[in-house]
Amino acid sequence: MSNFNYPNFPVSRLRRLRRTPALRDMFRETRLSKEDFIYPLFVVEGAKIKKEIGSMPDNFQMSVDNILCECEELETLGINSILLFGIPQTKDAVGSGAYDANGIIQKALREIKKRFSEMLVITDVCLCEYTAHGHCGVVENGFVENDKTLELLAKEALSHAENGADIIAPSDMMDGRVAAIRQKLDENGFSETPIMAYSAKFSSAFYGPFREAAESAPQFGDRKSYQMDFGNSDEAMREIALDIQEGADVVMVKPALSYLDLIRRAKDNFNVPIAAYNVSGEYSMIKAAAEKGWIDGEKVMLEVLTSIKRAGADVIITYFAKEAAKII
Numbered sequence: 001m002s003n004f005n006y007p008n009f010p011v012s013r014l015r016r017l018r019r020t021p022a023l024r025d026m027f028r029e030t031r032l033s034k035e036d037f038i039y040p041l042f043v044v045e046g047a048k049i050k051k052e053i054g055s056m057p058d059n060f061q062m063s064v065d066n067i068l069c070e071c072e073e074l075e076t077l078g079i080n081s082i083l084l085f086g087i088p089q090t091k092d093a094v095g096s097g098a099y100d101a102n103g104i105i106q107k108a109l110r111e112i113k114k115r116f117s118e119m120l121v122i123t124d125v126c127l128c129e130y131t132a133h134g135h136c137g138v139v140e141n142g143f144v145e146n147d148k149t150l151e152l153l154a155k156e157a158l159s160h161a162e163n164g165a166d167i168i169a170p171s172d173m174m175d176g177r178v179a180a181i182r183q184k185l186d187e188n189g190f191s192e193t194p195i196m197a198y199s200a201k202f203s204s205a206f207y208g209p210f211r212e213a214a215e216s217a218p219q220f221g222d223r224k225s226y227q228m229d230f231g232n233s234d235e236a237m238r239e240i241a242l243d244i245q246e247g248a249d250v251v252m253v254k255p256a257l258s259y260l261d262l263i264r265r266a267k268d269n270f271n272v273p274i275a276a277y278n279v280s281g282e283y284s285m286i287k288a289a290a291e292k293g294w295i296d297g298e299k300v301m302l303e304v305l306t307s308i309k310r311a312g313a314d315v316i317i318t319y320f321a322k323e324a325a326k327i328i
């Protein structure tokens with residue numbers, strides 16, 4: 001707000017510009033557009049698989065053939081970017097499937113880029129979907145070892161880039177992983193591949209439904225030794241600052257809805273693109289309440305997505321992307 005002295009009532013009447021739909025439309029400050037959205041997809045091995053995720057209505061685990069059909073639909077809807085999560089057939093202690101040239105993401109990338117060269121394909125880089133213990137890194141004596149994990153994450157990122165990923169999105173929350181990935185990509189001829197870092201990723205109960213979708217629940221303990229404490233805002237700014245210094249092109253706040261203050265704070269503090277992840281729990285709550293007839297799901301969805309953009313997000317990763325694209 002400027003220091004200008006606005007005239008008081010009755011000279012000022014803010015309702016004047018709210019009187020008709022045309023006036024309200026003209027003076028709306030925040031508008032959603034299809035280009036704002038990134039749609040997450042879960043890829044599984046096999047063929048002709050399209051299995052609905054129980055806690056996330058209208059979202060599916062899909063085999064590559066069905067992912068291609070999905071891309072066709074997205075293209076028709078005008079959604080041009082997707083975020084891929086891979087669910088491998090087998091898991092092991094070091095998440096080998098994550099950096100296997102014939103891993104599920106690598107295969108999906110090759111097929112998608114062959115048919116949909118214009119589609120912006122972002123890949124989640126983490127180990128939790130690929131490790132038998134379900135943690136995001138190498139576990140030794142019950143602890144996720146930071147520096148040993150970096151090497152594997154860098155390997156995974158390079159493997160994604162080699163198979164056609166347009167943007168690499170590390171979600172593990174290890175210290176120093178953006179630098180490790182940047183260096184690995186640069187050394188191997190991928191200096192033009194951007195990194196979208198999950199910078200302020202909180203240990204959140206809102207991820208519940210996602211764990212069913214990605215089959216990535218930790219088999220012991222929780223992720224609190226690497227994901228952030230939801231009471232912390234200053235620390236989130238430090239995480240974001242470090243990721244920018246390490247070479248992140250886009251920084252992310254995750255989840256979105258309970259963290260709108262951090263999206264705004266990041267936008268005000270750092271002159272970089274901000275992504276926000278409208279996570280599974282935020283999606284499922286609206287779906288469940290709408291199903292019960294307690295809220296108007298469509299209206300609540302638009303209000304939530306608009307609030308995330310108004311808070312300062314440049315792009316929104318959301319399971320609502322298709323539904324929202326149909327009505328805006």
Ligand SMILES: [Zn+2]
Binds near residue numbers: 126172
């Ligand atoms: Zn993870």
